[in-house]
Amino acid sequence: MLSSIELNVDSSINSGQVFLWEKHENIWYGINGKNVLAVNQEPYKISSSGQVTDFFRTSDSLEKILNEISKDSIVKTAVNHSYGLRLLRQDPFQCYISFIASSNSNIQNIKRMLYNICEKFGDKIEFNNKKFFVFPESKVLSKASLKDLQGCGLGYRARFVKEAAAAVESDKINFDKLKKMNYENSKNTLMEIFGVGNKVADCILLFSLEKLDAFPLDRWMIRILQKYYSDKFTIQNQSLTDKKYNQIHEKIVNYFGPYAGYSQQFLFKMERDLNQKRWL
DNA sequence: CCAAGGCCTGAATG
DNA sequence: ACATTCAGGCCTT
Numbered sequence: 001m002l003s004s005i006e007l008n009v010d011s012s013i014n015s016g017q018v019f020l021w022e023k024h025e026n027i028w029y030g031i032n033g034k035n036v037l038a039v040n041q042e043p044y045k046i047s048s049s050g051q052v053t054d055f056f057r058t059s060d061s062l063e064k065i066l067n068e069i070s071k072d073s074i075v076k077t078a079v080n081h082s083y084g085l086r087l088l089r090q091d092p093f094q095c096y097i098s099f100i101a102s103s104n105s106n107i108q109n110i111k112r113m114l115y116n117i118c119e120k121f122g123d124k125i126e127f128n129n130k131k132f133f134v135f136p137e138s139k140v141l142s143k144a145s146l147k148d149l150q151g152c153g154l155g156y157r158a159r160f161v162k163e164a165a166a167a168v169e170s171d172k173i174n175f176d177k178l179k180k181m182n183y184e185n186s187k188n189t190l191m192e193i194f195g196v197g198n199k200v201a202d203c204i205l206l207f208s209l210e211k212l213d214a215f216p217l218d219r220w221m222i223r224i225l226q227k228y229y230s231d232k233f234t235i236q237n238q239s240l241t242d243k244k245y246n247q248i249h250e251k252i253v254n255y256f257g258p259y260a261g262y263s264q265q266f267l268f269k270m271e272r273d274l275n276q277k278r279w280l
Numbered sequence: 281c282c283a284a285g286g287c288c289t290g291a292a293t294g
Numbered sequence: 295a296c297a298t299t300c301a302g303g304c305c306t307t
Contacts, residue, residue, distance in 0.1 A: 102302085102303080103302070103303040103304060104301080104302040104303045104304070105301085105302055105303085106301060106302065109301095109302090156304095157304095160304085194304090194305085195303090195304070195305085196304085197303060197304050197305085198303090198304095199303060199304090200303070200304080218302080218303075219301080219302065219303085240303095
C-alpha cells in the first residue's frame with residue numbers, strides 16, 4: 001500500500017496534465033480513453049472499468065527521480081510544495097487530442113471542450129453506480145463533421161482534431177511505434193500533424209508516450225525560466241521560434257537530466273498555485 | 281531563418 | 295448593461 005508521501009493524488013491530478021477528472025465523496029473519477037478510473041488516496045486504491053494500468057507511474061522510483069532533478073533550491077522548493085506529485089501515464093489518443101484542443105486556450109475551456117466531445121461522440125458507461133461518457137475512438141472523431149466538432153466549442157481547432165484523428169486511422173500516427181522511438185524522432189513525427197507544434201508535442205510525449213525528457217515550454221514555463229533561471233537559460237525576447245525552443249530544451253536536459261519532465265511538472269505546479277490559478 | 285497577425289472562446293475588467 | 299481586453303499555441307504570410 002502506498003502512503004500519501006509516495007503519491008499525492010490531488011497534486012498529480014491538479015497539475016494541468018488531465019482535464020476529465022472530478023472528485024465525488026473523496027474519490028477521484030477520471031476518463032482515460034475508453035475506461036473510467038476511480039482513485040482513493042487513503043488508503044490508496046485505484047480501480048478501472050476496464051484494464052488496469054499504472055496510471056500514476058507508481059513503479060517510477062520517486063526517490064531516484066527526485067535525487068536526479070534536485071539540482072538547485074528552486075526545484076527543491078517546488079518538490080516540497082507538492083511532494084508525491086507524479087507524472088501520469090495517460091491514454092495516448094485522448095492525450096493527443098486533449099493537447100491539440102488545448103492550444104491557445106485555458107484549463108476551464110479545454111475541460112469544457114473535452115467533456116462536450118465525450119458527450120457527443122463517446123460511449124456512455126456505468127461504473128460504481130455513476131454514469132460517464134468515455135473518450136471516443138479515433139475512427140469516430142475522424143468521421144465527425146466539422147460542424148459537430150465546432151459545436152463542442154473547439155472553434156478553429158475543429159480541423160486540427162479531425163485531421164489528427166484521421167492520421168491515427170491511417171496509421172501515420174501509431175502510438176506504439178512512437179513509444180519505441182527516441183524523443184527526437186517521436187517528436188518530429190508528431191509535429192508533422194496539423195495543429196501539433198513544439199509545446200503540444202512535448203505534452204503528448206511526456207504524459208502518454210514515456211518520454212520523460214520532454215519539457216513542455218508554454219507561457220508559464222517561459223515565465224518561470226525568466227523568473228528563476230534567467231542566468232542558466234537565456235531567453236532573448238517574446239517570440240519563441242522552433243530554433244529557440246529546441247536550444248532551450250537542450251540546455252534544460254543537460255541541466256536537469258533524463259527526468260527533466262518531472263522537474264517541469266513540479267515547477268509548473270508551484271508557480272500556478274502561487275498565482276492562485278484554478279485547476280479542475 | 282525571423283516577426284507579425286489571425287484564429288476562437290469565455291472570463292475579467294472598464 | 296454593454297464593450298473592450300486578455301489568455302493561450304499554431305499556422306500563414
